[in-house]
Amino acid sequence: MAELVGNLLVAQSGGPTCAINASIAGVIQEAGKHEIIQEIYGGLNGILGILNEELIDINDEMAKTIEGLKHTPAAALGTCRYKIDFKKKPEKAAKDMDRLFEIFQAHNIRYFFYAGGNDSQDTAHKIHEECIKRNFEVRVIGVPKTIDNDLPHTDHCPGYGSVIKYNAATVMEIATDVGSMATDDGSCCIIEVMGRSAGWIAGGAALAKRHPDDAPHIILLPEIPFNEEGFLAKVKETVERLKFCIVVVGEGLKKPDGSEYSADSSRLDSFGHPVLSGAADRLAELVQGKLNTKTRTVKLGYAQRCAGHYASATDIAEAVACGEAAVRAAINGSSGFMVKIVRTSSHPYRWTTGIHDLKEIANVENFIPRDWITPDGFMVTEKFIEYARPLIEGEVVVPTEGGLPKYAVLKKQRLDKFLPPRA
Amino acid sequence: MAELVGNLLVAQSGGPTCAINASIAGVIQEAGKHEIIQEIYGGLNGILGILNEELIDINDEMAKTIEGLKHTPAAALGTCRYKIDFKKKPEKAAKDMDRLFEIFQAHNIRYFFYAGGNDSQDTAHKIHEECIKRNFEVRVIGVPKTIDNDLPHTDHCPGYGSVIKYNAATVMEIATDVGSMATDDGSCCIIEVMGRSAGWIAGGAALAKRHPDDAPHIILLPEIPFNEEGFLAKVKETVERLKFCIVVVGEGLKKPDGSEYSADSSRLDSFGHPVLSGAADRLAELVQGKLNTKTRTVKLGYAQRCAGHYASATDIAEAVACGEAAVRAAINGSSGFMVKIVRTSSHPYRWTTGIHDLKEIANVENFIPRDWITPDGFMVTEKFIEYARPLIEGEVVVPTEGGLPKYAVLKKQRLDKFLPPRA
Numbered sequence: 030m031a032e033l034v035g036n037l038l039v040a041q042s043g044g045p046t047c048a049i050n051a052s053i054a055g056v057i058q059e060a061g062k063h064e065i066i067q068e069i070y071g072g073l074n075g076i077l078g079i080l081n082e083e084l085i086d087i088n089d090e091m092a093k094t095i096e097g098l099k100h101t102p103a104a105a106l107g108t109c110r111y112k113i114d115f116k117k118k119p120e121k122a123a124k125d126m127d128r129l130f131e132i133f134q135a136h137n138i139r140y141f142f143y144a145g146g147n148d149s150q151d152t153a154h155k156i157h158e159e160c161i162k163r164n165f166e167v168r169v170i171g172v173p174k175t176i177d178n179d180l181p182h183t184d185h186c187p188g189y190g191s192v193i194k195y196n197a198a199t200v201m202e203i204a205t206d207v208g209s210m211a212t213d214d215g216s217c218c219i220i221e222v223m224g225r226s227a228g229w230i231a232g233g234a235a236l237a238k239r240h241p242d243d244a245p246h247i248i249l250l251p252e253i254p255f256n257e258e259g260f261l262a263k264v265k266e267t268v269e270r271l272k273f274c275i276v277v278v279g280e281g282l283k284k285p286d287g288s289e290y291s292a293d294s295s296r297l298d299s300f301g302h303p304v305l306s307g308a309a310d311r312l313a314e315l316v317q318g319k320l321n322t323k324t325r326t327v328k329l330g331y332a333q334r335c336a337g338h339y340a341s342a343t344d345i346a347e348a349v350a351c352g353e354a355a356v357r358a359a360i361n362g363s364s365g366f367m368v369k370i371v372r373t374s375s376h377p378y379r380w381t382t383g384i385h386d387l388k389e390i391a392n393v394e395n396f397i398p399r400d401w402i403t404p405d406g407f408m409v410t411e412k413f414i415e416y417a418r419p420l421i422e423g424e425v426v427v428p429t430e431g432g433l434p435k436y437a438v439l440k441k442q443r444l445d446k447f448l449p450p451r452a
Numbered sequence: 453m454a455e456l457v458g459n460l461l462v463a464q465s466g467g468p469t470c471a472i473n474a475s476i477a478g479v480i481q482e483a484g485k486h487e488i489i490q491e492i493y494g495g496l497n498g499i500l501g502i503l504n505e506e507l508i509d510i511n512d513e514m515a516k517t518i519e520g521l522k523h524t525p526a527a528a529l530g531t532c533r534y535k536i537d538f539k540k541k542p543e544k545a546a547k548d549m550d551r552l553f554e555i556f557q558a559h560n561i562r563y564f565f566y567a568g569g570n571d572s573q574d575t576a577h578k579i580h581e582e583c584i585k586r587n588f589e590v591r592v593i594g595v596p597k598t599i600d601n602d603l604p605h606t607d608h609c610p611g612y613g614s615v616i617k618y619n620a621a622t623v624m625e626i627a628t629d630v631g632s633m634a635t636d637d638g639s640c641c642i643i644e645v646m647g648r649s650a651g652w653i654a655g656g657a658a659l660a661k662r663h664p665d666d667a668p669h670i671i672l673l674p675e676i677p678f679n680e681e682g683f684l685a686k687v688k689e690t691v692e693r694l695k696f697c698i699v700v701v702g703e704g705l706k707k708p709d710g711s712e713y714s715a716d717s718s719r720l721d722s723f724g725h726p727v728l729s730g731a732a733d734r735l736a737e738l739v740q741g742k743l744n745t746k747t748r749t750v751k752l753g754y755a756q757r758c759a760g761h762y763a764s765a766t767d768i769a770e771a772v773a774c775g776e777a778a779v780r781a782a783i784n785g786s787s788g789f790m791v792k793i794v795r796t797s798s799h800p801y802r803w804t805t806g807i808h809d810l811k812e813i814a815n816v817e818n819f820i821p822r823d824w825i826t827p828d829g830f831m832v833t834e835k836f837i838e839y840a841r842p843l844i845e846g847e848v849v850v851p852t853e854g855g856l857p858k859y860a861v862l863k864k865q866r867l868d869k870f871l872p873p874r875a
Contacts, residue, residue, distance in 0.1 A: 202760055203753075237856065335629035338762050
């Protein structure tokens with residue numbers, strides 16, 4: 030393998046998480062150990078910023094800021110949802126690729142690390158293929174990241190452990206609250222969590238259960254078509270028995286016809302758009318309307334994916350390791366791979382990193398196996414718990430200032446632009 | 453003052469908080485030091501459970517469980533929203549009072565501590581008056597508790613510091629997340645927090661600001677009638693300048709006509725009830741409809757008032773002290789008072805406890821002074837910040853088990869019932 034001397038570019042893409050900055054810290058700290066990597070640059074707002082030549086000099090950042098990224102949620106370099114789409118927009122995509130390689134050449138980028146989910150791994154894969162086509166060597170490695178946990182071939186994704194740790198703690202706390210108010214009238218609380226198509230996040234809330242009657246009492250997963258009758262019967266039975274019922278619903282819950290449960294084109298706001306009402310609010314209307322049980326909703330939304338104040342230490346350690354492994358793989362000559370987490374043991378939990386061909390990862394979604402869900406579809410099974418439990422272990426100590434978290438902020442010293450603005 | 457020998461009864465009422473159990477721990481631990489207090493009992497589900505003679509023996513609980521209550525959210529004894537209402541239901545109220553004093557006599561209750569908000573202090577006050585009328589000495593002391601922070605004559609309420617600490621951290625984290633996704637399209641995130649009539653909780657989110665352009669960029673308080681035009685102009689200006697805008701809204705935001713902003717009787721669900729859509733969702737429809745800016749909502753709901761994993765150490769210490777002070781006041785012969793927190797200095801923050809006549813507290817609500825709110829009504833001023841800042845200082849260390857909080861749970865050993873069931 031030829032030694033490839035040049036500069037490194039790292040960028041982030043897709044929805045932020047608690048752990049994606051930890052991966053970036055891993056990339057940067059590992060890269061600093063290898064002399065063949067000359068300069069370390071960051072691309073702002075993912076591929077979108079890179080196309081605009083918005084690059085920053087990471088060497089200009091303090092070491093303690095980079096270390097601080099490990100406990101800092103969201104995407105310190107900024108992120109984007111930009112796709113280089115050869116299928117839908119072939120001309121624009123071709124132009125984007127030309128521009129990207131002009132940027133790579135202008136800044137002598139020879140190592141490119143892209144942290145993100147399915148779409149981002151697809152982008153990384155396309156860039157790797159273009160490198161071969163154009164005979165311009167850049168070692169491209171994808172770094173996995175997604176709270177949705179839906180990337181294939183990796184045991185799980187950095188970012189996932191932290192979101193389910195926070196959500197499970199929140200469900201536990203809400204249950205303590207609602208349970209302490211429970212009197213004979215009975216009540217129901219429906220907590221909406223993220224997850225449009227896969228139910229990994231919703232399922233993870235089951236970690237809040239230490240005893241069979243603990244909350245959550247029902248979990249509604251996007252994988253299981255909504256069974257209204259069965260749901261109402263289960264809420265009724267739970268409220269009668271425990272005086273309250275805690276339901277967790279993945280935002281992407283589907284009706285039996287496959288459409289989203291929360292979507293209702295018949296209810297329009299004053300602008301003529303469908304009323305913004307999530308799955309939890311719709312379910313609350315159902316429970317109140319059919320069972321006459323007082324029901325309240327919680328919609329954690331963005332709060333759940335950036336709750337750095339209660340991140341999983343295991344998740345953060347794995348995210349850092351994925352960043353480091355990406356650099357080592359590239360130094361060793363690999364390109365066109367994504368780093369993956371390989372579980373070597375569940376009891377005790379042990380893991381290592383590996384790499385996997387990007388073409389088998391891009392645009393493939395990983396769902397909960399059906400036998401990890403109870404036959405009635407309202408809860409996950411022990412197999413799921415065994416899988417998810419180790420991922421939330423350990424607390425991250427976040428420094429505070431004035432009683433609130435103190436997160437790292439990059440100076441973002443811009444590199445000089447060598448190219449004319451993007452056409 | 454005559455020495456009053458007898459048993460102690462402590463109970464909790466109203467919405468749970470992060471700190472109300474800490475007050476109960478304070479009551480129990482202080483009571484244990486005084487020999488004239490013979491037995492320590494807990495009333496389950498507030499006055500409602502007491503009327504049903506649902507009492508537990510606190511001496512049967514382990515000391516470490518009582519200590520653990522200090523970091524345990526919600527109401528460990530259970531709570532209720534039951535009111536002894538002489539105005540609306542005089543006969544029922546009279547019957548309740550008779551029953552209550554039968555319970556007090558049967559169990560020789562001579563010390564009664566009731567932790568709660570406005571309604572609960574009203575109940576404590578009525579019980580105190582009945583003691584005098586009936587010439588049956590029970591020393592009654594109210595222990596303040598409410599996340600709403602709307603009790604008068606106390607500098608602030610135990611429970612408030614923790615909710616605004618958690619909310620401010622959450623707003624800060626959401627802003628980091630939304631800000632890292634901010635590209636030229638612009639986006640808005642609206643976070644709904646509790647507070648039906650007073651805006652103390654919404655205002656407290658301002659603590660997330662370390663710099664003028666930090667989130668939250670707009671706070672909508674229930675005290676200030678909603679100014680739609682001004683709000684839209686401010687969102688537009690913020691999105692143009694920063695590429696994103698974070699709005700915090702108190703759930704009880706009012707229209708200029710005084711009605712709740714979230715209420716809309718014209719939008720009915722399939723059961724003919726008004727659509728369950730909170731203030732944040734209504735505002736999101738407005739922003740998307742009028743400004744065409746991508747808008748997402750977060751509704752923290754119950755999560756915010758029971759987030760023991762990020763409670764304020766200052767709040768918890770004050771809550772414990774209020775419980776202790778209640779017992780000392782009663783031992784010293786006082787009855788018919790609520791414990792209050794007295795701020796003796798803001799720089800550095802210093803406080804002590806005092807007591808205040810219950811008749812001046814019951815049913816009085818405390819709002820944010822107008823000059824603690826900016827002239828345009830969209831933000832709180834430095835006076836508010838100076839007031840609220842010290843209340844969130846310090847983190848509580850919560851023990852964990854399997855990566856999740858380990859909260860204290862009472863055994864709840866019931867006392868024998870001496871009376872026939874409540875008629």
